[in-house]
Amino acid sequence: MSQTNTKTQINSSEKSSYWILLIIGLLFFLISAPIVLEIPNAIKAGDYQILISLIFPLAGLGMIFASWKMRQKFLFFGPTPLILSPSIGQIGGQVGGCVELSHPWEKRSLNISLSCIHTYTTGSGKNASTHKDILWQDYDKPLDRPNNNGSLLEFCFDVPSGKPTKETHNGRGSISWVVSIEGLVSQKNFKRSWTIPTEVGTQKSTIVIPAQHKEAVHSAKRKEAEDSIIKQIHAQKTSNGLDITSEQGRNKSMSWFLVLFGAIFTSVGGFLFFQAFQGEAILWIMAPIFFAIGAGILAFGIFLVGRKLECKIIDDQVYVRRSVFGRILYTRQGALTSPDQVILKSTMSSTTNGKHTEYMGIYAKVDINTQNGLVKKEIKLVEGIEGRAAGEAMKRKLNAFLLETHNNLKGELEAL
Numbered sequence: 001m002s003q004t005n006t007k008t009q010i011n012s013s014e015k016s017s018y019w020i021l022l023i024i025g026l027l028f029f030l031i032s033a034p035i036v037l038e039i040p041n042a043i044k045a046g047d048y049q050i051l052i053s054l055i056f057p058l059a060g061l062g063m064i065f066a067s068w069k070m071r072q073k074f075l076f077f078g079p080t081p082l083i084l085s086p087s088i089g090q091i092g093g094q095v096g097g098c099v100e101l102s103h104p105w106e107k108r109s110l111n112i113s114l115s116c117i118h119t120y121t122t123g124s125g126k127n128a129s130t131h132k133d134i135l136w137q138d139y140d141k142p143l144d145r146p147n148n149n150g151s152l153l154e155f156c157f158d159v160p161s162g163k164p165t166k167e168t169h170n171g172r173g174s175i176s177w178v179v180s181i182e183g184l185v186s187q188k189n190f191k192r193s194w195t196i197p198t199e200v201g202t203q204k205s206t207i208v209i210p211a212q213h214k215e216a217v218h219s220a221k222r223k224e225a226e227d228s229i230i231k232q233i234h235a236q237k238t239s240n241g242l243d244i245t246s247e248q249g250r251n252k253s254m255s256w257f258l259v260l261f262g263a264i265f266t267s268v269g270g271f272l273f274f275q276a277f278q279g280e281a282i283l284w285i286m287a288p289i290f291f292a293i294g295a296g297i298l299a300f301g302i303f304l305v306g307r308k309l310e311c312k313i314i315d316d317q318v319y320v321r322r323s324v325f326g327r328i329l330y331t332r333q334g335a336l337t338s339p340d341q342v343i344l345k346s347t348m349s350s351t352t353n354g355k356h357t358e359y360m361g362i363y364a365k366v367d368i369n370t371q372n373g374l375v376k377k378e379i380k381l382v383e384g385i386e387g388r389a390a391g392e393a394m395k396r397k398l399n400a401f402l403l404e405t406h407n408n409l410k411g412e413l414e415a416l
Contacts, residue, residue, distance in 0.1 A: 086201075108144065110184075142154060178193055265297060
């Protein structure tokens with residue numbers, strides 16, 4: 001191992017962000033200042049349209065004020081450096097650290113995340129755009145305790161092996177690992193992030209989180225997941241068995257984004273086809289690509305908006321009915337006789353405001369009767385579950401029902 005288990009101090013990424021806003025605001029204001037000086041003469045001449053130009057100095061002043069507010073907020077919490085332990089985060093080991101706050105300890109709820117981010121650029125010139133994809137992310141609650149006149153936040157993540165680092169990444173773009181903490185401190189929004197060095201290794205952190213804290217966090221996460229799945233998926237025991245309904249119209253942000261994105265691409269493809277018919281031969285290559293991609297995304301988005309999945313478990317049989325906008329597309333039936341048949345899968349993912357969300361589905365491997373006899377196939381029982389923890393809670397609920405109704409499965413299910 002290249003580094004000993006020493007501690008490294010890292011400044012937060014928010015340290016100088018207000019300077020960027022201040023410089024842009026000053027540029028807006030100074031560039032538009034000559035126009036502002038001409039406004040009185042223009043008004044005397046009856047040219048009131050010049051008042052529109054006030055938008056530039058006002059925007060500049062707004063950005064200057066915003067940068068001042070950011071500076072005040074930064075000074076309120078102070079530099080808040082992160083002391084990392086090990087000195088380099090271990091991919092395959094642990095990433096731990098602590099943050100000192102000058103504010104006295106009080107009862108509060110703070111969340112911490114560790115994220116592996118892939119940053120890359122697509123396009124070129126004016127069409128260039130930067131993307132940030134979260135490849136892996138984990139959440140926790142830091143150990144928050146008094147520290148002399150202030151308070152101390154401590155954390156420790158177990159990081160699975162096989163995740164990329166800056167050195168091991170071979171594709172386009174770059175890889176960075178970021179620790180973020182947010183919540184309320186002294187009734188003010190607190191948000192800090194630190195980009196940390198990482199390497200492949202197995203070192204452990206010198207920071208040891210008490211088992212009591214881990215158990216409390218685990219219980220809180222489990223309760224949150226169970227509450228979430230109750231809101232997301234309708235599951236009801238009946239006299240015959242269990243009814244599970246993945247209702248239509250959920251996951252709105254994901255589905256409507258795909259509809260909008262697909263509609264834009266399809267429209268661009270249609271416009272390119274129109275231009276191709278006008279004689280732009282080269283567009284016959286681009287038009288089908290844009291149109292096909294856009295139409296596919298649009299169709300999938302519309303499907304997500306209108307989809308509904310109903311599942312009934314009666315004795316050892318599972319029945320599934322798929323419908324879109326109320327129209328039944330198909331039904332499935334199979335025998336559910338072992339917990340080994342139940343599978344939790346990640347079907348989609350999205351990133352919003354730096355939070356990575358997986359959308360989960362629960363499947364069952366069953367034998368389905370066809371013209372060619374029994375065919376083993378995976379059928380979806382539950383879909384569109386927002387968050388892996390909620391998906392795991394739904395799987396536990398399903399296993400608990402099987403345990404309750406199938407005494408012969410008790411030994412298998414209790415081992416899960």
